[in-house]
Amino acid sequence: AGGRLATDLKDTPVAYSILTRDFIDALGITNQFDASDWAPNSVKSIAGNGGGYGDDVSNAPGTYNVRGAGGGRAQRNFFIYFSPNDSYVVERFDFGRGPNAVLFGNGGLGGVSTVTTKQARFGNNFTEVAQTFGSWHNSRTTLDVNRALNDRLAVRTAAVYTDTDGWRDKQFEKVRAAFLTTSFKLTRNTTLRAEGEYGESKRNQT
Helix, strand or coil: CCECCCCCHHHCCCEEEEECHHHHHHHCCCEHHHHHHHCCCEEECECCCCCCECCCHHHCCCCEEECCEECCCEEECCEECCCCCEHHHEEEEEEEECHHHHHECCCCCCEEEEEEECCCCCCCCEEEEEEEEECCCEEEEEEEEEEECCCCEEEEEEEEEEEEECCCCCCEEEEEEEEEEEEEEEECCEEEEEEEEEEEEEEECC
16 A cells, blocks of 8 residues: 555565554554654654754654654655654554655655554444553553444544653643544445544643
């Protein structure tokens, strides 16, 4: 998906890594920035002004370098996306390394990263609720519901609520967001997808 060549990823001559949903859940990865810790040759960028990861809130959840060069703008489904890619809505994280990553969206010298969002699935109904707790009053709740309405129409919704403090005084982060997507099978080989997301994020980086 997203490639400019109609070839399988396993047959494409490019350094490309995928973090699957099982991997995301096993390690408790919450966003694309944290996912970069598990991508080969990736290093988080530290702001020179002492602001930590990223210069200000507009860079949240941060930037990183791949092979010593910028990792390119974050993407969602291979389109540039400027909001944080929270993992509650993600099926997988993709990381392409080096200039050959231009085959997958808006790549740069260092590579490209993108997320693939969850899709409404046909013939499969499920409801998943997850709750995690951690240090510094870290609490995170996620919801994932899929409903196949008939053979041609399916809907899926997901939501997240995060409330956590930090190891510094007065540091906190609160995230509330919801996601809705639908899939409509036009023909045997053609499916129309639509998706939308609304949320807000508040944080104080001391």
